Amino acid sequence: MAVSGSSSIDIAAPIADILDAIADLENYPSWSPIHKEVEVLERDDNGRPTKARMSASLMGIADEQVLTYDWNDTGVTWDLVESTQQKAQHAEYRLTETADGTHVDFEMSLDPKIPVPGFLLKKGKKTIIEMATEGLKGQVTA
Numbered sequence: 001m002a003v004s005g006s007s008s009i010d011i012a013a014p015i016a017d018i019l020d021a022i023a024d025l026e027n028y029p030s031w032s033p034i035h036k037e038v039e040v041l042e043r044d045d046n047g048r049p050t051k052a053r054m055s056a057s058l059m060g061i062a063d064e065q066v067l068t069y070d071w072n073d074t075g076v077t078w079d080l081v082e083s084t085q086q087k088a089q090h091a092e093y094r095l096t097e098t099a100d101g102t103h104v105d106f107e108m109s110l111d112p113k114i115p116v117p118g119f120l121l122k123k124g125k126k127t128i129i130e131m132a133t134e135g136l137k138g139q140v141t142a
Helices: 015-023 025-031 118-141
Strands: 003-011 035-043 049-058 061-072 075-083 086-098 101-112
Touching: 003 118, 015 075, 015 086, 015 101, 015 118, 025 035, 025 049, 025 118, 049 118, 061 086, 101 118
Parallel strands: none
Antiparallel strands: 003 101, 035 049, 049 061, 061 075, 075 086, 086 101
16 A cells, blocks of 8 residues: 655755755665664765665565665655655655745655554554655755
8 A cells, every 4th residue: 555745844044955854865764763774875066876775674574675766856756766665756846945944845655565554554654754854854964
């Protein structure tokens, strides 16, 4: 069963700083408890990752995944290429400049390969969204 969720947060930093933190995939394990190891496989002309391999673990379920990234001046999307535990994954950050910094909208959907009880999906979704918003804010403002 596919699961999706979204959240928004305001961060007192410019869009460029937030994009830099998102693009620093190799540093994710230092601030995201989900990410265990990250290897960037390909980069664009600006040095931003366009393809990466990740080891992740959520609620005791370990996953090896490859993702592709599409960057623009106000955000990034990524999609699953292959995974040991997921059939599909799509996520997006949309960043909007505000008077005090940046408004961040995050959306994600994923479809596990194996049946996962609803209460675990709900808990996992909450953990991912908190990491993608509150975790990102903590990394940017640290």
